[in-house]
Amino acid sequence: MSDPGAVLADLRDESDELDALVAGLPAARWADPTPAEGWTIAHQIAHLAWTDRQALLAATDPDGFQQAAQKALASPLTFVDEGVEGADRTPPAELLADWRAGREALLRALLERPAGEKLPWYGPPMSVASMATARLMETWAHGQDVADALGVTRIPTARLRHVAHIGVRTRNFAYATHQLALPNLEFRVELRAPDGTVWAYGPADAAQRVTGDALEFCLLVTQRVHRDDALSLRAEGADAERWLGIAQAFAGPPGKGRQPGTAGRGGRA
Known part of the structure; x- marks a missing residue:
């Protein structure tokens, strides 16, 4: 997992797969609830866009990210929800364009960073490859939430x-x-x-x-x-x-987890 280029290529593919799930949806379907309580498909995409922006800040302005992270972690149980406020009132085309632009900017920024450089994050600092891996993990997980909402069974890949x-x-x-x-x-x-x-x-x-x-x-x-x-x-x-x-692959406080009998259902982490 030490080659950032390979991980970033897979991150692009994982993002494109989720993009294909939502790009053709009628605007009304973006309001469909997902397994995360209170979150629609719009919230899921807005969350990925928000997290990509935080990762971009970590890669381009570490000091600025540290300040933002300290503010966020002062409210550890609410800052994730605060990051998607207004998603249900934002036109889906705008949300999609924002996510696309942000993830492309992040890919470019990570490709430009030295492979061994440590980037700050909400958990331990991460190398470029580890940051890309974390973004892929989260994109896949929230993609599962969207797939569940749409009743789509995704084919597992080597990613x-x-x-x-x-x-x-x-x-x-x-x-x-x-x-x-x-x-x-x-x-x-x-x-x-x-x-x-x-x-x-x-x-x-x-x-x-x-x-x-x-x-x-x-x-x-x-x-x-x-x-x-x-x-x-x-x-x-x-x-x-x-x-x-x-087990918890994501940074931040422990998640609530799933209830028994809800296999494959999603969450906000």
Whole structure:
């Protein structure tokens, strides 16, 4: 995941796939509710546009981003909703144009940054590749919310590997944000990819293990499915099972998660 160009190309493709879902919608359909309580399709796209703007600020004006982040984190439970205020009153064509322009500006800015440079964020600072991975993860997750609202079943792609990667890498962050002691040992994670191959992370001989379907793992770490509904995911070891109950691939405070029986349903994170 160290090549920013490859991740950015996949981010563009992931964004284009979601764009294709909403571009042809009648204006009235943008008011369709999504699984995130109180959020319509318009709110989902407005949120992606807002977050892209924050990422662009982090890449081009780190000091300005730090000031904005401090202000946002002063209201950690509400700043996400505040970022999409007025989306339901904005013409869909304007929302779409704003998202398109912002994501293109972000792609250009990230391509211009040195690969090893650390960019500030709401969680730990990230490299350019990690920032692109985080943007892809969020685009995919909110794309799932939109797909659910429209009754569309998306075909999993190899781009899920980026979501799985950040889901594994944020294990310690999930413990920290829940104010839990970190496990002393590394975990082994083996996920069945859409093409049938296995994506593996961690020591092969680790006692704490997670195995199962990559799509389901990605839905779980983005909190689009409840642990009780992630039926393919098997945890070996108490620490591994605990992690699956708190997994969080996104920055910020712990999400509310899904209720059992709402598999594949979305959220605001």
